Amino acid sequence: MKKAVFFIILISISLPFVLLLTDVEAVAFDLDFYEKKYEEYNITEVTGIEMKNLMTVTSEMLDYLKGKRENLIIFAQVNNKTEQVFEEREILHMVDVKDLFSKGYIIRNTMLIALIISLAFLALFHRKAIGKAFIIASLWPTAIMAILGLLMYIDFNKYFNYFHHIFFTNDLWLLDPNTDILIQMLPLEFFSSMAYRILLFFIAELLLFLIAGIVLKRRSKYKAQ
Numbered sequence: 001m002k003k004a005v006f007f008i009i010l011i012s013i014s015l016p017f018v019l020l021l022t023d024v025e026a027v028a029f030d031l032d033f034y035e036k037k038y039e040e041y042n043i044t045e046v047t048g049i050e051m052k053n054l055m056t057v058t059s060e061m062l063d064y065l066k067g068k069r070e071n072l073i074i075f076a077q078v079n080n081k082t083e084q085v086f087e088e089r090e091i092l093h094m095v096d097v098k099d100l101f102s103k104g105y106i107i108r109n110t111m112l113i114a115l116i117i118s119l120a121f122l123a124l125f126h127r128k129a130i131g132k133a134f135i136i137a138s139l140w141p142t143a144i145m146a147i148l149g150l151l152m153y154i155d156f157n158k159y160f161n162y163f164h165h166i167f168f169t170n171d172l173w174l175l176d177p178n179t180d181i182l183i184q185m186l187p188l189e190f191f192s193s194m195a196y197r198i199l200l201f202f203i204a205e206l207l208l209f210l211i212a213g214i215v216l217k218r219r220s221k222y223k224a225q
Helices: 001-026 032-039 042-045 051-066 088-125 129-167 181-185 186-222
Strands: 075-078 081-084
Touching: 001 081, 001 088, 001 129, 001 186, 032 042, 032 051, 032 186, 042 181, 051 075, 051 088, 051 181, 088 129, 088 181, 129 186
Parallel strands: none
Antiparallel strands: 075 081
16 A cells, blocks of 8 residues: 555656646647737737748747757848847857756656556556545645736736746846847747646646546445445
8 A cells, every 4th residue: 555655646746747847848839829929919010020030930949949950040031131030148048948948858758757657556556546646636736826826917027037036047038128039029928828828728637637536536436335
């Protein structure tokens, strides 16, 4: 039984991490989402880059974060002049962002392996415990995300700054919206929309696992009677 408890705890930790980091990846690399927000926030007017070129720059930027491109030396038509889109400070910040994504992949993949092993063990030796594991894995992150969502609603800028202070060791993320195209492309409102979308996906998935856990637990009780 001690082994079962260990794997229940492992599932309750690994499952939320796998879901959340996968949601972050899905939203962060969704080009349709970028195009929709560019139109909503009139980013073409702010940056002076036409939508077609803006989407090309975005695609190349995301390829860089995926490791499919070596650098962010990108040229485009800005206010009808061909120029380098991102300057040194923006490029250096994106180096940090890429490193953060790389670490996220490592954590997600490690947690995925732990999750698969844990589920396999419980399925073979303690099948009745799977429902309990899903319930625990759903409840605690749902509570945390609800609190986080409330805090973001109250003052998103404040907690977005906290995020940067926690995950970055420099101030390269402090860009000038008057001159730096990166922050013109991705203003605070963009990240707010992205954060809420990730939060919505994550909570919806947690609720599905909660329901699955309740169903599995009830079935195991009926079988035991």
